[in-house]
Amino acid sequence: MTQAPTSEPRKLPYILAITEGLRQSLAADENVFLAGEDVAGAGSVFGYTRGLLAEFGAKRVIDTPISEEGIMGLGVGASACGLRPIIDLMFMDFIGECMDEVLNQMAKMRYMFGGKATLPVTVTTMSGAGMNLAAQHSQSLEAWLCHVPGLKVVMPSTPYDAKGLLISAVRDNNPVFVVFHKGLLGMPGEVPEEPYAIPLGKANIVRPGSNFTIIATSKMVHEATKAAAELAEDGIDVEVIDPRTVQPLDSETIINSVKKTHRALIVHEAVRFGGLGAEIAAQIQEEAFDFLDAPVGRVGAPFSPVPFTPALEKAYLPNADKIKAEVKRIVGRAG
């Protein structure tokens, strides 16, 4: 590879940041293998495993039958026996097909066995709406996973995070779900060439601010940042926090921010009811009630399956305008 003449940081789209994270994880450890539906010959339906079969061979990059429960069991059994599997679950919606292996085996084996089993398994999967893929290929189900003790869950919002969180997940000695967003695959961003790890359980303050806190995940980080830029014109100085890891959650960074700004809004693409926003709002009122100048707000999808038609899907999805309106409502109430 030729070096660019300037020292400008290298940019990669999110999709290629995933590929690089996978490649460097496979290169770093012989015990790492990648298995999933169409990840080898086809390079995955999203294209992020392209080239890995040629580079690492069929022993380590493996096409599986369309058998999500079997694939997840492969991850459980192989990791319990000393390997470090990366299991690709093509769409997050397919988790219904394998939830027993996730919920009752992968998450609990270590605890049930009194700490005698270690399961260093990574599950990569694709969430998110906005592509007209309808109700079974568009969901954000991270709250399901966060409710299960024993699992870790990360949600990369940028190419930098996609690579760094993936590498951390593979190095971690626990089951970690890496939940990508299909609407971010083409997004460019700075990605260092060398391997790097982003610590799990540590939030990222994407935009510092002084009088309002927005906690946003995945693609909603960008909608929140856009809203924050526009709200600045109205004198609302928003701090945007991306938890990066949603289980375990970096409550400390969130609480410290709210103690400073006195107002908070949580934004996620998943349905509002029973979503992460409910948990984060509860923690804020438990830990920072006396600091609040207004009730904590939540923006999420309405309680409905994801509709197919672009006309309705647009109405379904949270966006910068909805975030702005909610921030203004909260600020107005306080004023």
Place this chain on the structure above:
Amino acid sequence: MDISKETLFDLHHRMVRIRIFEEEAGKLMESAKIPGALHLYVGEEAVAAGVMCNLSDQDQITSTHRGHGHLVAKGGDFKKMYAELYGRSTGYCGGKGGSMHISDMDLGMLGANGIVAGGPPIAMGAAFANKYKGNGNVAVAFFGDGASNEGAFHEAANMAATWKLPLVLCCENNGYGEFTPQANHQAIKDVADRAVGYGMPGVVCDGMDAVAVYEAAHEAVARARRGEGPTLLECKTYRFFDHVGIRGIGLSYRSDDEVMEWKKRDAIQAIEKRMIEVGVATAEELAAVHDRVKIEAAEAIAFGEASPWPDESTLLKDVYNND
């Protein structure tokens, strides 16, 4: 196949250990000394003993909700087992697993399992790891006729056959999926018939005959070790006790006559008769095995009962690996 004297004694010893362990455990449960529910393996001893005589400590197994017998046959330590059933800190899982999650990673025992057909996908993953590492080890998944109707079983079987993994799928067909007779839960008599659908051999053997199981498992395990892929080995067997405990919860789903007929085929009595007839053992020698195991069990029960409860500070330990 010639069965050596040592193998006969080995099969017999493993079966007697299971029988006595389970009879005592059942009594402790029904007298409320052991908390929770136990699914006891009495009647099915020939299967665990016959298979496990072909395995080393490095070979892995996955078990079922009826899992004590598998761990005993794999060489499980009575003290750690009873302590676990009692929920004590000295148990295999520090009291966090209990009967349904009892395990010993050092013996390759990847857990009893509270989910029907939870084990086959895990055993398939273990077999994958064996092939990946080229370590020559074999994994065995134990499951019942009921589990053979679960999707997880089918997915694991298909993947193991497709990838020629060193796996034995050992079906303990005891004729009932919980309380439902086989004829009411599947349209086939032999679960082994399903093997053809996966492209693997299907073998039926008499699960009340430890030697028959030993021989059938010997070939299935050898085939797996040779890299020729999985076998579906079906052992026809019967549980003498109820689904839970000894007496169970009093449901009427099978006749006393049926139970009596199967008890006539008791695998321990059968192997003892055979050993005496072929002249490898005397009745006194075999009785001495029972006596020794009874002492082993009594000492282990006393150990379990006297062991401390786990400290509350361990509640949140090992939810995650923090290393």
